[in-house]
Amino acid sequence: MAKVISVINLKGGVAKTTTTVQLAECLSLEFGKRVLVVDLDPQTNATIALISEEKWEELDGKKQTLYHLFSDRLEKTKHFNIDNAIQREVSDLRIPKLSLLPSSIRFIDIRV
Ligand SMILES: Nc1ncnc2c1ncn2[C@@H]1O[C@H](COP(=O)(O)OP(=O)(O)O)[C@@H](O)[C@H]1O
Numbered sequence: 001m002a003k004v005i006s007v008i009n010l011k012g013g014v015a016k017t018t019t020t021v022q023l024a025e026c027l028s029l030e031f032g033k034r035v036l037v038v039d040l041d042p043q044t045n046a047t048i049a050l051i052s053e054e055k056w057e058e059l060d061g062k063k064q065t066l067y068h069l070f071s072d073r074l075e076k077t078k079h080f081n082i083d084n085a086i087q088r089e090v091s092d093l094r095i096p097k098l099s100l101l102p103s104s105i106r107f108i109d110i111r112v
Pocket residue numbers: 011012013014015016017018019045
């Protein structure tokens with residue numbers, strides 16, 4: 001059974017991203033866990049940390065970020081594809097069991 005660990009705080013600069021990325025790398029590298037980082041933060045820092053800005057731009061251009069999952073629902077389009085969006089073996093460490101569902105700065109547009 002998958003466990004969900006949420007890192008949430010409205011305040012900026014309190015180590016949400018650092019905790020998320022370090023915890024994900026630690027759980028997969030040191031404990032052999034399969035980890036999926038789900039980045040829902042418009043700042044997109046965890047995404048950039050794990051896959052680089054260039055790769056993010058490519059995925060954003062192809063409409064394969066979590067923003068596009070939401071905008072598909074809002075605009076009744078069908079761009080987002082989970083198999084294309086999910087990034088495997090991420091981080092500079094190329095960790096086999098660490099995957100990412102990327103965020104997008106476009107989330108700012110649909111915040112309530
Ligand atoms: N344990 C720590 N010790 C010192 N600096 C830290 C620590 N954790 C995070 N930081 C630094 O604090 C800043 C904010 O962290 P970040 O994870 O980006 O916060 P958030 O995602 O909550 O905005 C970053 O510059 C980060 O490097």
